[in-house]
Amino acid sequence: MTLDVKNQAPTSGVGYVQPNFFGYRKVDRWEARPLADSVLHLIWREHQISRAEIARQIGLSRSTVTEVIRDLLLTGYVKEVGAGISSGGRKPIVLEFQNDHKVILGVDIGATHVSASLMNLGGELLAFEKRSHSVRSDPEGTRSLVFQLCDTCLNTIEDGNQRLLSIGIALPSPVDPDHPEWISEVVIPAWQGKNELDILHSHYGVPVYVDNDANLGALAENRWGAGRGYEDLTYVKIGYGIGAGFVLNGEVYRGSTGIAGEMGHMPVGGGETLCECGLTDCLTTHVGGKAMFARISELAEKYPHSLLARGTSNLEEIELAAHANDELALQLYQEMADYLSTAISGWINMMNPGRIILGGAMKQLQNRLLAPVQEKIKACSIVGSVPNTDIQTSELGHKAESIGAATLALEGVFAEPGFYRNKGETLHVSSA
Numbered sequence: 001m002t003l004d005v006k007n008q009a010p011t012s013g014v015g016y017v018q019p020n021f022f023g024y025r026k027v028d029r030w031e032a033r034p035l036a037d038s039v040l041h042l043i044w045r046e047h048q049i050s051r052a053e054i055a056r057q058i059g060l061s062r063s064t065v066t067e068v069i070r071d072l073l074l075t076g077y078v079k080e081v082g083a084g085i086s087s088g089g090r091k092p093i094v095l096e097f098q099n100d101h102k103v104i105l106g107v108d109i110g111a112t113h114v115s116a117s118l119m120n121l122g123g124e125l126l127a128f129e130k131r132s133h134s135v136r137s138d139p140e141g142t143r144s145l146v147f148q149l150c151d152t153c154l155n156t157i158e159d160g161n162q163r164l165l166s167i168g169i170a171l172p173s174p175v176d177p178d179h180p181e182w183i184s185e186v187v188i189p190a191w192q193g194k195n196e197l198d199i200l201h202s203h204y205g206v207p208v209y210v211d212n213d214a215n216l217g218a219l220a221e222n223r224w225g226a227g228r229g230y231e232d233l234t235y236v237k238i239g240y241g242i243g244a245g246f247v248l249n250g251e252v253y254r255g256s257t258g259i260a261g262e263m264g265h266m267p268v269g270g271g272e273t274l275c276e277c278g279l280t281d282c283l284t285t286h287v288g289g290k291a292m293f294a295r296i297s298e299l300a301e302k303y304p305h306s307l308l309a310r311g312t313s314n315l316e317e318i319e320l321a322a323h324a325n326d327e328l329a330l331q332l333y334q335e336m337a338d339y340l341s342t343a344i345s346g347w348i349n350m351m352n353p354g355r356i357i358l359g360g361a362m363k364q365l366q367n368r369l370l371a372p373v374q375e376k377i378k379a380c381s382i383v384g385s386v387p388n389t390d391i392q393t394s395e396l397g398h399k400a401e402s403i404g405a406a407t408l409a410l411e412g413v414f415a416e417p418g419f420y421r422n423k424g425e426t427l428h429v430s431s432a
């Protein structure tokens with residue numbers, strides 16, 4: 001039986017994107033869902049709550065709540081943890097959501113690395129693994145590394161494989177909701193348009209969800225990091241390339257075909273270099289690792305004594321040079337700040353987000369990039385939009401995308417009706 005919970009659905013965190021296996025579809029957030037789902041969501045959100053409070057918040061009779069809780073106690077997701085405070089009369093029994101009953105894996109596949117986060121159901125990070133890898137040229141080796149990192153994370157806890165509930169994957173490519181097996185041949189040509197990550201589903205036997213890495217960085221920062229409490233935010237990921245993820249009205253915005261957020265291809269002038277997309281003037285020809293490595297070669301003649309004069313293909317070397325006040329590195333950062341600010345100002349003027357979060361590979365963003373970006377944006381944005389938009393660096397750092405992938409998988413599985421049932425078990429729940 002289902003109950004229309006139009007006015008009682010959880011108001012944060014869970015259920016706003018309803019992924020199907022290996023994809024997602026948008027649903028009306030007030031779509032009717034089984035009654036026990038709504039009760040379990042509420043217990044998850046509150047962590048500890050009494051039966052009377054559940055009845056009050058969802059608008060159910062005490063006897064219905066008692067019946068639902070009796071079934072939910074059998075699933076292992078909820079336990080009774082003693083007596084609470086009484087407002088007169090008998091002390092109520094407190095119910096607690098068991099965050100460690102199950103775990104979720106989030107995998108981030110970047111252009112030059114793979115990382116994995118193991119998270120419990122309360123969003124607590126239990127394990128994190130990261131390795132450098134030539135993802136762009138080695139699809140087979142990348143998939144083996146994904147398995148290796150997932151197993152390493154699962155082995156850090158007791159019964160890891162049995163407790164695994166779902167897996168999320170962040171890809172360095174737009175993700176088409178109708179074709180989640182696809183991966184952009186423009187971004188990583190060696191993969192020939194297929195990610196073949198459904199092998200994770202057959203190996204671990206759990207649902208797998210996939211989305212673009214910048215979207216998932218935005219989701220992670222919104223739920224657990226620098227974007228908590230912001231209904232509208234933009235996450236800008238600066239790595240080998242550049243991408244952006246948007247949270248609008250508390251939900252990740254993906255656009256009509258899943259490719260919203262390609263900030264890297266915003267025109268910002270200076271168009272002498274051909275972008276991989278076929279255009280010139282794109283932001284990504286000026287900002288991000290690929291553009292920086294090329295620009296270093298051009299500037300080397302002007303700065304022969306620079307630490308970078310011999311060229312580099314390592315972002316951390318550029319950061320270290322900037323930290324040592326290397327003139328070439330500082331010029332590079334100044335140029336990058338100029339182009340980045342042009343793109344972000346345009347976005348702020350158009351969308352008026354509450355917060356812009358700069359994330360990605362460069363740890364020194366705070367010192368070297370944030371201040372010039374903030375200054376230039378003030379000069380380029382219309383009066384009224386800037387004072388309300390603050391620009392910060394990521395709180396979750398290089399873990400943001402994998403934590404976002406785990407969050408997608410957590411919210412995805414929570415949106416599946418009856419996900420908490422053990423195999424072969426039927427819950428007998430009646431409507432109010």
Ligand SMILES: [Zn+2]
Pocket residue numbers: 264265275276277278279282284
């Ligand atoms: Zn482009």
